[in-house]
Amino acid sequence: MSAVKILIVGAGAVGSHLAKILSQEKHDITVIDVSDEQLARVSESLDVMTLEGGGSQISTLQRAGAAEADMLISVTSKDEVNLTSCFIADKLGTKKKIIRVNDPEFLVSDSPIQLKDFGVDLVIYPDGLAAQEIVRLIRRSAATDVLDFADGRIQLIGLRIDEGSILINRRLKNLIADHEELEFRAVAIHRGMRTIIPSGDDVFKKGDQVFVICVTEHVPEMLRLAGKDTATFEKIMILGGGNIGRHVAEALQAEVSVKLIESVKETSVRLADELPKTMVIQGEGKDIDLLATEGIQDMDAYVAVTRDEEDNIISCLMAKHLGVKKAIAHVEKLDYIPLANTIGIDALISKKLSAATAILKFVRRGEIVSVATLHGVEAEIIEMVAQKGSPVTKKPLRDLNFPDGAIVGCVIHNGSATIPVGSTRISPQDRVVVFCLPKAIKEVERFFS
Missing domain, CATH: 3.40.50.720 (NAD(P)-binding Rossmann-like Domain)
Known part of the structure; x- marks a missing residue:
């Protein structure tokens, strides 16, 4: 994805998190806020431009370069500021506009205020997103995280390795060999404050949080293997x-x-x-x-x-x-x-993180079909489309020299979802689910384009 000029209105938790992720991907980021303290915190930790001023003021958005901006993301805690900044940016010529709303009345279809009249391209309702995530966790009772991919045919689940688990001290490659009937791949281990992208020689330890990508119909068996109650x-x-x-x-x-x-x-x-x-x-x-x-x-x-x-x-x-x-x-x-x-x-669960994840999915759309963030893990799951002639289509997975900090978790070919092995070849237009640390995102995108 080529660099784009993005204006972020609001330097709170959502805006700062977005600025951090998008600046790591080398986009041209300007963060706007009325608080010089908030902006100072952003400037100290991130390589981005900052501008003190009201995001709902014409002069502020003009100084920020809204006329040339590819995207405005307005995520302050005030709906009226987000709506007004979007409306002004639209009139000034900003190409795409994303806003956060906290009042669900704005989402009612027969509301007298229609957000499309403000030039809004995407509306994010954080409370609704957080609720959806909680409901998924309740329905998948034994998992700490549940994410859907490939239109629900593939799920990524988080599992905590508790004391007494049969997985403790098991090598991943031995586990896979002993359970060939299960289509799964361990894509990450969160141990302490560290995230590990595992190889076959890695061993599970007590207290690990393990992220496994699995064909949805095999999830109950995967949970039972981990010693989890699936009732x-x-x-x-x-x-x-x-x-x-x-x-x-x-x-x-x-x-x-x-x-x-x-x-x-x-x-x-x-x-x-x-x-x-x-x-x-x-x-x-x-x-x-x-x-x-x-x-x-x-x-x-x-x-x-x-x-x-x-x-x-x-x-x-x-x-x-x-x-x-x-x-x-x-x-x-x-x-x-x-x-x-x-x-x-x-x-x-954080509604702010849920909101940021939904916004990142929109920002990266194109070759990227969807994106999700794991709670507590500084990494992302990205669903991408392999373009014709792209490096990822040239060799089997084991010969690709895929970037450090990334692993292919699933391949969807002609509507059929499979968990890949070393001999798997990716074809043009295949959809591929990749677990990726931030440092590897750009390189992964290069493999698919």
Whole structure:
């Protein structure tokens, strides 16, 4: 992908994360924010241009070069700023515009305000994205991460290697040889704060978080091999009745028994009307007696999505202590996410990271079909299309000298998805799922173009 000129409005967590990833790919990035402190933090750590000013001001966008920009990404916490900056950038001539919205009313089809009238090319609703991720984790009960590829025919799952697992001290190549009936490939091991792209000689250790790409129909067998309970969940408790909690309850209430605890009386009354199959309880999540009375110890899964991330983490730790099978917490600070594996929570979800991932997918579209980021792992899963005459089509995988920091996890040829081996050859127009560390992204793209 050739370098493009991108304006990012908002130097908060989402904007900074996007600037970091896109600047590593050598794009021309300008970050705009009203806070000189936020911009100073960006300048200290990233090789990008910064501009102090309001993203919704004509003069600011003119100074930033909106007329020549290929893309504007407006991800401040204020919907009105994002909408206005998009509208102005569109009039100034910016080619593509992406905005973040926090109010779901903007997404209603019969809304009097249609975002296309503002020149918006992509709308990102972080709360909805985070809720979707939580729902996937609940439905795939034993996994710490679940990502779909090849239109759902392939899944990447995260597995924690617990004490007593039969995988401990097993070499990957021996595991593959002993289970040839399973189509899978281990594409990453997260150990401590380090990410390893494994070879056949690598050994699994207690506490590892292993990422495996697998044909979807073989996922249950893969989970059983790892010693995981594959039973579906029946009882779920949600702490927090904001947008994320409401979306999760709405998606699951027809499948499982859902209890939702909300501290604000007016909100709990409204939710009781909106969620007829969910038991809504008004109370404080910090009230241990309330949680015990409502049967937290009998829950299969506990989801904490209040606005207080520390409360979310602490209540999840308590849920795990009481025997809940899966605990998922929402956090605001991206720095917290790598801690999930260390502190014993099954998954830490960030709506900001979910938003950034969706935006990166749009930015990189073309040869790249989709892109996803693993929570707590500084790496990406990229689904790409092999172009005619590209280097990746010239030799079998074992002879390609594929970039360090990257591994091919799956090949989709003529609609059929397979897990590759060394002799696999990639044909033009094949879709290929690649696990990739940031340093290798550019080189991987070269192999496919």
